[in-house]
Amino acid sequence: MVLRSEEDIRIPLEHEPNTARFFIPAKCIRELLVGNAWLDFSILQLWCTCMHRLCISRNRSKVFGILDPVCLDFNPADPSTKSKVQGHIQTRLRDLNKVCYLAPYLFKGHWQLIIICPKDNSLVVLCSMHRDLNEGMIKIVSKALEVHQLCQGNRKKAKWFRPKPRKQPNGNDCGYYVMKNMLDIISANITKSWMEVFNDPTALTEDDLYDLRNQWATCFLDLYNT
Template structure:
């Protein structure tokens, strides 16, 4: 059996339990519990990926950066701290205020000084990847439906990025926004996998620029690519459980 099958058998036996693991990508991500239900949804495929699933993936991507000696290049933001309250102001238990989101991004930019900050962002059930590149004054939004960024988050990112650029001596405020025509999904559930794949490709290929040229392939992910993502996630999660 591979690790997808091993983990699936484990969570089927655990029912509705939650598994306690320690994530390494964000110091504020403590007391993390992963639902067996969300793990099953990842492993069987064709189901929208939960916020916690992407949190584990962020931890895995951070570990890859450690192994590749690129922690000075890439910062990984925790998606739960980007899960903003929407236009109507209806706040669920898992959503944070726009001001807290703004402070979180600002803190990461000011204190980490990375070439690229990767922000897995979910709005109304759709995952997108935002990439902040302070050194080249560029914001990249990679979306598997080729949509623009939600206006609320666009305003937050623009405000934080402008302040950071001015603090670093760039007073022209000529930020470049890029929307590459990247890999495209053809159903309503796979957006999380595309964010996972894009994050993986960025850190393994050490991409820091030329975004429009690199992410210029609109074909959908193959079944093999989707399974590889599940396998990587499963292998890493099993390692976390082993401590």
């Protein structure tokens, strides 16, 4: 994650109540707009607010919850950080009461999208490299949902789904694929049939990438001018 500098731009976030304002490095914005660069935490954080606004505009606020990627970041060697992440997920599941939660997750420089669906007792990972989650995060998310379900009187074990979605052709574009999957899920109101819906490994086109950058920039300018 890029450290704050005098070039950082302060803007409001709306998807995460515990983060009233945050600073986005100007360097990360330039890299996004130029393209062909790996996306930083701050870019995906702002995209979460874009998706939060999309939920409101499409009248889907009761369907989708957005989890901030920074709140999912943990140190595999530090058990206390794992407990903190699990506690955060459990709190959000309890307080928001959504059908599905979309959680952009970064591990060792690679972005993946975790989807938590309490009502169906299902968990999904969408990865543009067709990899599974690391074992630590699998345990954290599984345990968080298990505890939440037990509080609801449900003792059934959650089922994981691992579709084969669009596949990136390089090592830098994983953030864009997470952005695109979040956009598609909310736009089409997708809450189930994950294996059938995300079964096309075709790479994103340059037009797709341009559209994502354009939507991100539009939301950024609107937030910046707020």
